[in-house]
Amino acid sequence: MENYTFNSVILQLEGLKVSESSTCVVFFFFFVSYLFIMMVNVGILVLVFMDKNLHQPMYLLFCNLPVNDVIGNTIMVPRLLSDILLLPSERLISYNECVVQAFSTHLFGTTSHTVLMIMAFDRYVAICNPLRYAAIMTNKMIVKLTVSAWGVAFVLVGILLGLTVRLNRCRTLITNPFCDNASLFKLSCESVVINNIYGLTFTVVLFSASIGSIVLTYMKITVVCLTSKSKSLNSKALTTCSTHLMVYVIMLFCGLLVILLHRFPQFSDYRKLCAILFHIIPGTFNPVIYGVQHVTHDRRHLPVVRKLRETVNDDDDESPCAEAAHTQ
Numbered sequence: 001m002e003n004y005t006f007n008s009v010i011l012q013l014e015g016l017k018v019s020e021s022s023t024c025v026v027f028f029f030f031f032v033s034y035l036f037i038m039m040v041n042v043g044i045l046v047l048v049f050m051d052k053n054l055h056q057p058m059y060l061l062f063c064n065l066p067v068n069d070v071i072g073n074t075i076m077v078p079r080l081l082s083d084i085l086l087l088p089s090e091r092l093i094s095y096n097e098c099v100v101q102a103f104s105t106h107l108f109g110t111t112s113h114t115v116l117m118i119m120a121f122d123r124y125v126a127i128c129n130p131l132r133y134a135a136i137m138t139n140k141m142i143v144k145l146t147v148s149a150w151g152v153a154f155v156l157v158g159i160l161l162g163l164t165v166r167l168n169r170c171r172t173l174i175t176n177p178f179c180d181n182a183s184l185f186k187l188s189c190e191s192v193v194i195n196n197i198y199g200l201t202f203t204v205v206l207f208s209a210s211i212g213s214i215v216l217t218y219m220k221i222t223v224v225c226l227t228s229k230s231k232s233l234n235s236k237a238l239t240t241c242s243t244h245l246m247v248y249v250i251m252l253f254c255g256l257l258v259i260l261l262h263r264f265p266q267f268s269d270y271r272k273l274c275a276i277l278f279h280i281i282p283g284t285f286n287p288v289i290y291g292v293q294h295v296t297h298d299r300r301h302l303p304v305v306r307k308l309r310e311t312v313n314d315d316d317d318e319s320p321c322a323e324a325a326h327t328q
Contacts, residue, residue: 006170011098011187013091013174015083016272027084030280034077037283041066044287057122057137064115064146065247069283072108075101076178076279083177095169098179103161105180105279109255110153112282113210116248118145120217123241127221156202163195177272182262203259214248247286254278 018026044066048054079101083091093101122145126133160181167188176183185195221241258278261271 007168008172009095011093011095011172011174011179012089013083013093013178014176015086015088015091016080016177016276017269018084023084027081030077030081030084030276033280033284034073034081037069037073037077037280040287041069041283057142058119058126060142061115061119061122061145064111064118064149065286068108068111068115069279069286072104073279073283075104075108076276080177080276093174093179098174098184099161099165102164102179102181102184103157105178106157106160107153108279110157110206111150112251112255113206114149114153116244116251117210117213118149119244120214120248121145123244124217124221127241128224156206160198160202163198167192167195175268177276180275211252214245218245243289246289247282250285250289251282254281 016026045063048059048063079093122137125136129136161184164181164185167185167190169187170189171187173187174183175186181195181199185192218241254274255278258271258274261267261274264271
């Protein structure tokens with residue numbers, strides 16, 4: 001169906017190449033994954049909202065991840081499930097819906113980076129500047145960080161898609177299971193040099209800022225904790241940071257794998273699968289690794305945490321990492 005119509009309002013999604021014998025298995029896997037993502041992430045949001053003991057900067061900032069995972073997967077997975085049950089020739093989507101899906105997909109990926117960056121800032125302040133943690137991480141600061149994380153992502157992705165929708169289209173086939181920016185501008189027969197330049201700059205800046213801030217932050221945190229005398233409490237602080245780092249590594253690995261496979265057309269089927277898993281894997285593991293572990297830990301050890309906080313108030317000589325553990 002890849003003919004040379006002009007600015008067609010109806011596009012065709014290539015979708016996943018699934019054999020008839022595997023259709024039910026693939027559908028069931030993605031359906032169960034989506035249900036799990038929705039239940040766990042929404043459950044985390046409800047728990048943090050209902051439990052006043054969890055109204056702390058770390059958890060309030062973390063709530064951005066479940067929101068992002070819910071939005072990102074809701075835009076992509078239900079549509080994917082419906083297309084799996086259709087014949088390839090029946091997988092049609094309007095151009096406007098495709099643009100919205102592409103915008104949401106890239107917003108999901110970009111926000112995953114920016115949210116983890118502001119969470120790293122929270123851990124940096126808690127561990128390296130604990131005496132001023134309460135003064136710095138106020139409700140106003142949490143709002144500013146949250147708005148910044150979403151606002152930066154919104155602007156960057158808005159420009160990315162804005163450069164694409166200006167192009168005239170002479171093709172109708174989306175060579176992907178869902179719409180994204182690259183699939184959209186490949187529909188055009190015009191020059192896409194500007195799109196490629198901005199897309200490359202966007203990716204380099206985002207990954208450089210993300211990786212750079214995470215590496216710098218954790219280098220400073222590690223130095224502070226390793227030079228502290230309170231080993232047990234430092235260990236708790238490092239455990240908290242390690243879970244955040246684990247979530248970041250999973251997200252980064254999935255994203256880099258998709259980008260890498262774009263350079264090898266012979267692995268297009270693997271790229272399509274990885275692009276889907278980029279949404280599903282972080283959305284599944286984020287609340288399990290970070291949310292559930294920390295929520296359970298804090299609720300179980302709440303009396304101990306209160307006692308430690310009282311000790312901190314009476315002892316000004318306690319290590320920075322010890323105080324950071326208390327703030328968690």
